Amino acid sequence: MFSLILSSFCAANAQGLKMKLTEHTGNVESVAYSFDGKYLASGAWDGNIQLYTIDSFGNATLKTTLTGHLGAVTSLSFSKNGKYLVSASKDYSARLWNIDTPSKSKVFNIHAQPVTSAFIDAANKFITTSSLDGTVKVTNRFDGNTRNIEIGKPVNDVQLTPDGKYYLVAMKGNVIKQYDAGGRAEEVATFTGHADEVNAVEISPDGVFMASASSDKTIMIWDLSTGVSTKKLQGFEWKVTSLKYSADGKYIIGGCNNGTAKLFDVESGKSLSDFNALGKNVRDVAFSRSGKEVAVATHMDAEKLGAVIYESGVVSGNPPAVVVSKAKPKPKTKPGARPVSKPGAKKPGTK
Numbered sequence: 001m002f003s004l005i006l007s008s009f010c011a012a013n014a015q016g017l018k019m020k021l022t023e024h025t026g027n028v029e030s031v032a033y034s035f036d037g038k039y040l041a042s043g044a045w046d047g048n049i050q051l052y053t054i055d056s057f058g059n060a061t062l063k064t065t066l067t068g069h070l071g072a073v074t075s076l077s078f079s080k081n082g083k084y085l086v087s088a089s090k091d092y093s094a095r096l097w098n099i100d101t102p103s104k105s106k107v108f109n110i111h112a113q114p115v116t117s118a119f120i121d122a123a124n125k126f127i128t129t130s131s132l133d134g135t136v137k138v139t140n141r142f143d144g145n146t147r148n149i150e151i152g153k154p155v156n157d158v159q160l161t162p163d164g165k166y167y168l169v170a171m172k173g174n175v176i177k178q179y180d181a182g183g184r185a186e187e188v189a190t191f192t193g194h195a196d197e198v199n200a201v202e203i204s205p206d207g208v209f210m211a212s213a214s215s216d217k218t219i220m221i222w223d224l225s226t227g228v229s230t231k232k233l234q235g236f237e238w239k240v241t242s243l244k245y246s247a248d249g250k251y252i253i254g255g256c257n258n259g260t261a262k263l264f265d266v267e268s269g270k271s272l273s274d275f276n277a278l279g280k281n282v283r284d285v286a287f288s289r290s291g292k293e294v295a296v297a298t299h300m301d302a303e304k305l306g307a308v309i310y311e312s313g314v315v316s317g318n319p320p321a322v323v324v325s326k327a328k329p330k331p332k333t334k335p336g337a338r339p340v341s342k343p344g345a346k347k348p349g350t351k
Contacts, residue, residue: 016313017277018293021306023050023062028297030284031307032076032085035247037289039063039099041085042297042307043073049087050306051102058293060309064102068095075284077119086127088118094129096120096141110137110146117157121164128167130155136169136179149185151177157200161224162207162322170198176212178224193220193229200242205249206320213240219254221266224325233264235271242284246291248317253294255282261296263312275310291316 026045033040033054040052040060047069052060071090078085085097094115096106113133120127120141127139132154138147154172160181161168166188167179176191176198196216203210209230210222219233219240233252242255251272252264260276279298286295292315296308 016273016275016311017308018058018311019060019309020278021050021052021060021062021309022302022304023065024048024305026072027299027305028283028307029072029074030076030087031286031295031297032078033286033288033295034078034082035080035289036082038082039078039085040286040288040295040307040309041076041078042295043069043076043087043089044297044305045072047071047073047089047091049073049076049085049097051085051099054288058288058290058309058311066097066102066105068105068107069093071114074115075117075119077117079120079124080122081124084120084124086118086120088115088129090114092131094118094127096127106141108139110139111135113154116155117159119160121160128158128160130158130169134171136167147185149179156198159201159203159210161203161325162205163324165325166224168201168203168210170201170212172197174198174214174216176201176210176222189227191222191227191229194218197239199240202243202245202252204245205247205322207322207325209249211243211245211252213243213254215239217256219243219252219264221252231266231269233262233269233271235262236260241282242297244285244287246287246314246316247289247319248291249320250316251287251291251312251314253285253287253312255285255296255298257281259298261285261294261310263294263314273313275308277310278308287312287316289316 024044028044030043043049049066051063069089075088087095094108111131118129130136136149157170159168169177174194178189180186194214200213217236221231236256238257255261259280263273279300281299284297294312
């Protein structure tokens with residue numbers, strides 16, 4: 001039975017501490033809310049995934065423990081319809097879990113090094129994974145056929161635009177690359193501007209912007225149609241490890257290695273709140289569907305470990321309509337997106 005700390009028991013806590021979950025035996029690495037707001041999942045170094053149901057007040061109750069991974073669970077993502085959960089692990093595998101029959105999972109052993117992120121597409125057909133082996137793989141969950149995208153460097157994160165047209169890939173180094181998701185998965189642009197490693201990327205719900213978290217202590221927001229950075233969110237004291245948009249795209253939560261998660265208003269770029277009542281190294285963050293709660297995966301010194309849930313102090317509206325991506329980012333000078341030259345291409349005016 002899980003233990004919790006309710007905010008009513010700690011009224012003096014300015015960070016809005018709501019609950020501390022305690023079912024893990026290892027530090028927590030990943031958290032995710034389902035899109036319908038019914039579930040919360042946390043993954044940890046114990047190799048387990050704790051699946052919780054969420055009531056109308058935002059409180060979490062343990063539903064079941066998902067076991068099978070042999071290493072830390074590095075990433076969690078629910079399907080759009082809430083029926084599936086996808087997990088990535090340092091055991092070089094990804095798994096697909098059916099929420100209705102959680103005791104069974106489909107295993108994808110397709111990488112040669114730890115898997116850093118994994119998710120399923122809107123049609124619930126393809127599993128996309130990224131790995132430190134320098135590849136992104138797209139696997140048909142029914143027949144197992146896999147399409148390989150060679151990145152050439154260890155990949156920290158990958159995201160797919162909401163219209164399914166492009167992959168955004170954060171690789172080892174300070175750049176993000178954009179690939180066409182169809183056909184030959186060609187590289188179409190490179191985003192530059194960060195001064196250190198890019199640890200995570202997130203695409204706004206409408207598909208117009210991308211946000212990136214970096215070890216340079218910042219989050220940058222990019223216009224995907226132009227490749228230009230439009231805003232820089234600052235105030236972190238150390239590496240920014242993770243980030244998430246709220247459902248309506250108006251807020252961003254970012255996690256930092258110093259144990260603090262920061263909430264930002266996207267339009268103004270202002271920091272609204274810090275969440276650091278518990279923990280010393282934030283590894284992942286997530287917004288509830290309503291936006292009223294944020295879940296934080298953080299390392300801490302304790303015998304009973306688990307994610308921490310805070311009251312955010314904001315409310316998220318409905319997701320905006322998705323804007324269809326442009327065919328290709330417009331050429332821009334640094335800092336921003338550089339279009340990729342085709343082999344043998346000639347400069348204008350040359351013969």
